């Protein structure tokens with residue numbers, strides 16, 4: 148089994164986001180980054196399938212040089228090699244354009260399985276994987292929470308809404324978008340980190356005509372969401388004072404205790 | 405020339421998914437502002453009853469695309485059928501609810517038109533003849549206004565709650581039209597949907613819930629929240645990452661893929677307030693949020709908030725509550 152895993156680097160979840168002067172994007176200069184949550188689970192699941200069936204796990208990430216940290220961590224956790232689609236300003240690509248670039252980067256690999264995350268933690272389009280499947284001509288399943296793969300068959304459990312699930316079977320090659328929590332993620336060991344240093348990271352350039360094509364959907368401006376509810380903020384920055392006040396309010400005002 | 409708005413109606417075996425009514429409301433609102441007729445499209449195999457139900461809404465027409473291969477949902481089948489319907493009907497705009505089913509096939513559909521969806525929108529505003537869509541980014545921390553190049557068809561999906569189902573206006577019996585659709589090879593085989601064996605904990609009846617999120621940092625720290633829940637006489641629950649990490653079992657997860665609750669009091673500790681969490685608890689009576697990030701979206705729906713470190717606030721809150729209850 149050759150499995151390609153798509154991993155995106157996104158702003159750290161706890162990072163304070165500052166909007167740029169033009170109001171068109173965030174200031175990225177002093178941000179810290181991490182891997183988008185479900186992509187981490189996608190890699191874990193790929194490693195488990197490889198452990199069971201043998202084969203190779205290839206990680207693919209698109210973005211500027213800083214995404215090497217996501218790639219190196221994936222190699223340290225056990226991926227065999229990586230493809231880095233290098234470019235600045237690729238964040239403005241629509242999911243359709245991004246999927247074209249990613250499809251071209253991995254097409255020659257002829258993978259048996261492609262895993263993506265179900266949704267990125269920054270743009271949250273929830274589309275790139277499904278479009279990639281269409282472009283590569285692969286059947287797909289989304290929001291996958293269990294993978295039962297053998298040499299003969301692929302059966303996957305999909306999460307539906309409000310606690311419902313459904314199994315789907317399909318032939319390989321296929322593409323799955325992986326939901327967080329599918330299995331427990333392993334961390335890189337010292338040995339893994341050492342081994343990663345010798346692993347191949349192939350850099351490729353995105354097709355210029357895709358990158359320069361104006362996007363069919365464009366972000367005009369970004370801003371803090373308007374608040375709809377008047378929250379009573381207690382303690383004025385002093386968490387302990389806030390706690391005392393809150394207990395009183397819950398008793399005398401909300402009357403829930 | 406492309407004309408009109410097409411709204412996709414989701415159902416399972418003829419039972420309407422209620423978010424489809426929100427999509428109708430969205431399409432009607434955009435249709436009246438753009439002065440464009442709204443049609444609804446239904447895919448399936450036996451659609452008579454549902455088509456008649458949908459025809460009671462204020463719509464230009466209801467189009468049913470019938471094919472035996474659509475009896476059961478598959479992404480391949482629905483993509484073929486919707487592609488066919490969109491090409492035949494040639495709308496300017498296709499409106500869909502942002503459900504798990506739509507997420508599963510609609511990006512593939514849009515790709516057949518060499519584009520992507522403007523996905524998970526929370527609002528849309530018409531200025532003259534163009535539409536500005538607003539979608540949440542960074543897990544709800546920021547909003548982005550998005551414009552399309554206007555090349556038809558534009559595909560947009562709307563988040564659950566963006567419009568209210570009761571905003572869908574009724575009308576006088578819309579015409580029902582049946583269109584034939586070709587459905588090509590279907591490469592995946594679904595089994596019957598199921599629920600996991602009866603959940604051990606039913607939080608839907610709880611009066612008081614203390615829910616923890618990633619801000620709790622470690623499994624050991626859960627004890628802190630447990631003490632607060634005990635003092636309040638409530639149940640412990642969690643956001644998804646806590647259950648993903650197996651710090652708490654999945655039957656304590658609140659949200660779109662967990663339980664939906666509406667207790668009298670919901671205390672959110674270190675939960676950011678992503679939409680998938682909010683849908684599971686937004687109807688709670690009194691909502692309390694303790695979070696160190698003043699911009700965390702959870703504060704948007706909280707009645708009371710403390711901006712600060714939960715590790716400072718929670719032990720004191722627990723003691724104060726015990727005092728009030730006279731058990732200290």
Ligand SMILES: Cc1cc2nc3c(=O)[nH]c(=O)nc-3n(C[C@H](O)[C@H](O)[C@H](O)COP(=O)(O)OP(=O)(O)OC[C@H]3O[C@@H](n4cnc5c(N)ncnc54)[C@H](O)[C@@H]3O)c2cc1C
Pocket residue numbers: 160161265266290543616617618619620642643644645646657658659660661662663673674675676677678679680681684694695696697700712713714715
């Ligand atoms: C299809 C799909 C389905 C999903 N279903 C669900 C679901 O059913 N339920 C669900 O919950 N999520 C669900 N999610 C995930 C959801 O999108 C969010 O990722 C998740 O809810 C975030 O959980 P969190 O708030 O605990 O973590 P985070 O978003 O990481 O937030 C942690 C918060 O803790 C705060 N914090 C950190 N330290 C402290 C401290 N010391 N004191 C106070 N505050 C602190 C931070 O400021 C932050 O706001 C789903 C996602 C998808 C795509």
Ligand SMILES: Nc1ncnc2c1ncn2[C@@H]1O[C@H](COP(=O)(O)O)[C@@H](O)[C@H]1O
Pocket residue numbers: 153154155156183185186207208209210242245262263264265266267270271272273274275276
């Ligand atoms: N720049 C990228 N590099 C690698 N994978 C990506 C990239 N953008 C999106 N993906 C993959 O597509 C998934 C869905 O992203 P999105 O459509 O933005 O929600 C992510 O979880 C990744 O697996």
